Amino acid sequence: MAAVCQQVLALDARYNTYRAPNNPQFRTLYIRRRSQLLRDTAKAGNDPQVRKQYLKLRSQFLIERYGATLSDQRPSHNSSVWSRNNSGRGSKGNLDSLDDSYMDPRGYLDVRGHRRTQSRGSFKLDPFHLESYGVMPTKNAEASRAMAGGKSIGENYAFAGMHHIFDQHSQAVTAVQFANEDKSRMACSSLDGTVSICQVLPSPATVVCVLKGHQSGVTDFCWSQSNDQILSASLDGTVRLWAVSSASCVRTVEDPDKSAIRACRFQPLNNNMIVTGNSRGHVNVLNVSTGKECRGGLGKLSGQVLCLEFDDNGSVLWAGDDKGTIFSFLFDLATGKLTKGKRVLVREGCPVTNICYRAWVSREARDPTVLVNCAMDSLCIYKVASPDGGLRLKRTYPIKHKTALIRSTFCPLMSFREGACVVTGSEDMNVYFFDVERTSNKPCLNKLQGHSAPVLAVSFNYDESLLASCDSEGLVIVWKREQQKTR
Known part of the structure; x- marks a missing residue:
C-alpha cells in the first residue's frame, strides 16, 4: 500500500x-x-x-x-x-x-x-x-x-527596515511565532504571564488580543496545525489550550509532577496529544481531551527540559536539557508511548535552548537536518543520522550565547534558493543570518541591529516578506525585506 x-x-x-x-x-x-x-x-x-x-x-x-x-x-x-x-x-x-x-x-x-x-x-x-x-x-x-527573483541569497535576505514595533509586554518575550502558512498573524509569549496575538498586515499592525490566565511567566507556546488553537506552557506548572477565535482558555492541564513547564508541542499528526517538558527533567505525553497522561508517555532527561521538537511525521521527538544533552524518543502515534532513541552530548554543562527540525535544507542538501542553540557561544547544525533520531554534527556558527534562552529558525523558502539560510537571536542584541551552504570563514549574510537587549527568538512569515524578533526587555520588532527592483 x-x-x-x-x-x-x-x-x-x-x-x-x-x-x-x-x-x-x-x-x-x-x-x-x-x-x-x-x-x-x-x-x-x-x-x-x-x-x-x-x-x-x-x-x-x-x-x-x-x-x-x-x-x-x-x-x-x-x-x-x-x-x-x-x-x-x-x-x-x-x-x-x-x-x-x-x-x-x-x-x-x-x-x-x-x-x-x-x-x-x-x-x-x-x-x-x-x-x-x-x-x-x-x-x-x-x-x-x-x-x-534572480538574486543572490544575500540579496534575498537583505532585511533592513522596521515594519512595526510591539511593546505590549512588560517582561521578556520568550517566543515569537507566525501562524502556520500565514504571513499576517503572529503570537508572542512573555514572562509577564500572557500570550498576545498580533495582526501585522495590512498596516497599521495591531494587537488583536492578549490571552490572560497563567499565574506565572509563559515560557513557550505553539500554534495548532489549523491555527485555531494555541498551546502555552508556564512556570506555574500548567499548560493552557486557547481558542484563537474567542481568545478564551478551553482547557488547563496541570503538570503530572506539579513542576514548572519549560516547553510544549502539539503532536503534528494528532493535535489532541501534546508533549510537555518540565524542570524535573521529565517529558510527558498528555491527552488534551482528558487531561491525563498517556500510558508509557514519560521520558526522562538528565536535567531540566528546555526545548522540544518533532520531525514532520511526528515519529521522532527531540528534547534538550540544561546539562547540554539532546535525547531522542520514538513516538507511538496510536498510544502516545515514548521509546528511548539516542543521546547526544552537545557540550557538558551548556544548556540546549532550542531545537528546530527541517526535512531538507536546500536542493543541494536534502538530508533531514536539526538546528540547535547551545549556550556555548555557538549555533550548531546537525544531520539526522539514524531513524531513531541520532544526530551527527555538521557545522557550528559563532554567536554570543552564554546564559539566555536563545532560539533560531530555518528560513521557510530555503528549498527554492541558491544556498540555504538560518536565522538566530544573540545576546549581543543582534539578529544573525547564516548561509549553511557557504564554506568560507564568513558565513554571515546579514546582521540586524535595533534591539537594546539580548534577542531571544525569531520567526519568519511563510513567504519570508517579514521577520519578527523579540528580546529580554519585552520588545518585538517586525522587520521587512527590502523591495526588489522590477526589471
Whole structure:
C-alpha cells in the first residue's frame, strides 16, 4: 500500500511544475498536502488494487491535461539525457552530496520514486522515500527562479527596515511565532504571564488580543496545525489550550509532577496529544481531551527540559536539557508511548535552548537536518543520522550565547534558493543570518541591529516578506525585506 502511495505522489510531483504558474509557492504546499493525505489513506488500510486503478486513471487524466513528460520515458544508461546529470549535482559546499538523478528540461529532478546507482557499467534503480524528500528543484527550475527573483541569497535576505514595533509586554518575550502558512498573524509569549496575538498586515499592525490566565511567566507556546488553537506552557506548572477565535482558555492541564513547564508541542499528526517538558527533567505525553497522561508517555532527561521538537511525521521527538544533552524518543502515534532513541552530548554543562527540525535544507542538501542553540557561544547544525533520531554534527556558527534562552529558525523558502539560510537571536542584541551552504570563514549574510537587549527568538512569515524578533526587555520588532527592483 505504501509503495502505491509513493507512486501516486511521484506522479503528482512529476507534473507539479505545471500547477499554479502565477503562484509557484503553492506547488510545494500542494505536494505537502498530497503527501499528508496519502499517508492517512495508507493508515486506513484501503485495498491496494483500488489504489493501483486510481493511479492508472490519474496518470491518464494528467497526460490528457498536460501531455506526457520526458520523465515518463526511462532512458537507457548510455543516453545523452543521463550524461547531463553531472551538471545538476550539488556544489562542493553542500551538507552532503546528492545522488545522480534524471533531470527534465523544465529543471526538476526525476521523481519517479527511484534513484540510480552504477554497478558494472549499468544503472540500477533503487526505491527511496519521496515522502521525506518531495520534489527537488534544480538551478534550472522555473519555480526556483520565480521565488528567488534572480538574486543572490544575500540579496534575498537583505532585511533592513522596521515594519512595526510591539511593546505590549512588560517582561521578556520568550517566543515569537507566525501562524502556520500565514504571513499576517503572529503570537508572542512573555514572562509577564500572557500570550498576545498580533495582526501585522495590512498596516497599521495591531494587537488583536492578549490571552490572560497563567499565574506565572509563559515560557513557550505553539500554534495548532489549523491555527485555531494555541498551546502555552508556564512556570506555574500548567499548560493552557486557547481558542484563537474567542481568545478564551478551553482547557488547563496541570503538570503530572506539579513542576514548572519549560516547553510544549502539539503532536503534528494528532493535535489532541501534546508533549510537555518540565524542570524535573521529565517529558510527558498528555491527552488534551482528558487531561491525563498517556500510558508509557514519560521520558526522562538528565536535567531540566528546555526545548522540544518533532520531525514532520511526528515519529521522532527531540528534547534538550540544561546539562547540554539532546535525547531522542520514538513516538507511538496510536498510544502516545515514548521509546528511548539516542543521546547526544552537545557540550557538558551548556544548556540546549532550542531545537528546530527541517526535512531538507536546500536542493543541494536534502538530508533531514536539526538546528540547535547551545549556550556555548555557538549555533550548531546537525544531520539526522539514524531513524531513531541520532544526530551527527555538521557545522557550528559563532554567536554570543552564554546564559539566555536563545532560539533560531530555518528560513521557510530555503528549498527554492541558491544556498540555504538560518536565522538566530544573540545576546549581543543582534539578529544573525547564516548561509549553511557557504564554506568560507564568513558565513554571515546579514546582521540586524535595533534591539537594546539580548534577542531571544525569531520567526519568519511563510513567504519570508517579514521577520519578527523579540528580546529580554519585552520588545518585538517586525522587520521587512527590502523591495526588489522590477526589471
